[in-house]
Amino acid sequence: MTIAEILANEELRRHEFPVCRDRIFLAHAGVCPLPRRVAEAISAYAGRCTTGDQEELVFPELLTRGRQLAARLLHAQPDEVAFVGPTSLALSFIAASLNFRKGDNVLVYFDDYPSNVYPWMALAARGVQVRYLNTRGLGVIRPQDVLGQVDEHTRLVALATGHFISGYRLDHQAIGAHLGERNILLCLDAIQTLGAFPTTVEHADLLAADAHKWLLGPCAAGLLYARRPVLERMTPPAFGWGNVRCPEYVAQEQIVFRGGAQRFEVGTHNFLGLAGLVAALEWILELGVEDIARELGRKRAWLVAALQAKGYTVLQAEAPPRAASGIVSCTRPVTDLPGLHRKLADAAVVTSLRTDRKGQRYLRFSPHFYNTDAELARALELL
Secondary structure, three states: OOHHHHHHHHHHHHHOOOOOOOEEOOOOOOOOOOOOHHHHHHHHHHHHHHHHHOOOOOOOOHHHHHHHHHHHHHHOOHHHHEEEHHHHHHHHHHHOOOOOOOOOOEEEEEOOOOHHHHHHHHHHHHHOOEEEEOOOOOOOOHHHHHHOOOOOOOEEEEEOOOOOOOOOOHHHHHHHHHHHHHEEEEEEEEOOOOOOOOOOOOOOOOEEEEEOOOOOOOOOEEEEEOOOOHHHHHHHHOOOOOOOOOOOHHHOOOOEEEOOOHHHHHOOOOOHHHHHHHHHHHHHHHHHHHHHHHHHHHHHHHHHHHHOOOOOOEOOOOOOOOOOOOOEEEOOOOOOOHHHHHHHOOOOEEEEEEOOOOOOOOEEEEEEOOOOHHHHHHHHHHO
16 A cells, blocks of 8 residues: 555545544644554454453564564664653663763753653753753754764763754754764654654664654554664663563572663563554555655645745745654744634644744644645645
C-alpha cells in the first residue's frame, strides 16, 4: 500500500484511519489518533491476555521484533534500542546515567519542550554547568550556533530534532559529525520527527522518542537509543529484575547490568503499548519515511501560502526544505486565537494552541500523510 493509494481512495483512507469519519485531525505534533491496524494489534493482544500469562504470550518475540524494526528506522543495531516508555523518562534515564564530573558543562536549548530541558537542568546539583543555547529565532538552531557555543569542557549537547512550536528541523547529522570530532556527545529528543522525516543516528550518540505523535503509536510506548560504546559508560539510575542479572530471580551479591540497552529496561514491559508500537513501526516502514516526508513537505507548502494569504504570520515560513517539518504554526494581530481554536474544534477540526515564553499564542497545524487537500482547505475556510 502507498500514500497515493490511501489519498486516492476515501473508503480505504477511512478504513485505515477511522478518525477521518468524524473529524479533520491536524494535531499530530500533539497526541495522534490510532490507525485501525495499531488499535487492532493492541486489541488482539489484550484478547489473548484473557487466556493466560500476559508476558509468556509474546515474550521474547515481541521485544525482538520491536528492536529490529526500531533499529531499521534509526539505522542502529537492535541491542542499542531499549523500551522504557515516555520520552521524558528516557531522557531522564540518559541524563542520570552519564558520568559527568564537576566542572563539565552541557549545552541545551531553554525553549525546547520541557522534557528536554529539566533532566539536564537537574545536573546542576551534581556540579555540572548547564548552558543555554543562543539562537536567532524560536527553535532555529543551526550547526554554527551549536559549534560556536561549545568549549573544551562541554561533554554533551541535548537538542530536539524538530521544535515543537516553530517546527524548525535540526540538521542533526552535521551537528553530530562536528561534535563527534571534538568528543562531545549528542543527545536527541526525536519525538517531533521520528516517523515523519528521516531521523537516523549515524552521528548521534543518544536518542529518545515516544510513539504517540508522528509514529502513530500508543502513548508511553517509546524507545531509547544509545550507541554501544556510550552504553558501556552509562550507569542506570534504576534497578530491578529486568536490567540487573538475577539468575532464577535470585538476587546476587553484586549488581551486574544486562548487556546492551536492556540495562535500561528495569522490570516488566508495557506489552500492550509495545504491541501497538510494533504495528506502528511496521506501518511507517511499509509506507516509507522518505515518501511520508515528501507528502508532508507538499502539505506544508500549501498551508504556509494559504495562511499568509489570509494575513497570518507563519513561523519559519521561509525555512529551507531541509529545515522544514510537518508543523505549521501561525499567529495574527488582534485575532482571538483561543476562540479560533475552539471554533475549529466545534467544527470537528482538531488543531493545537501553543504559547511561547513571551506569551505569544500560536495556532499550530500538524497534518500527517493521510490528511487530504480537501481537509486542509476546509480548515482554512474556517479561519
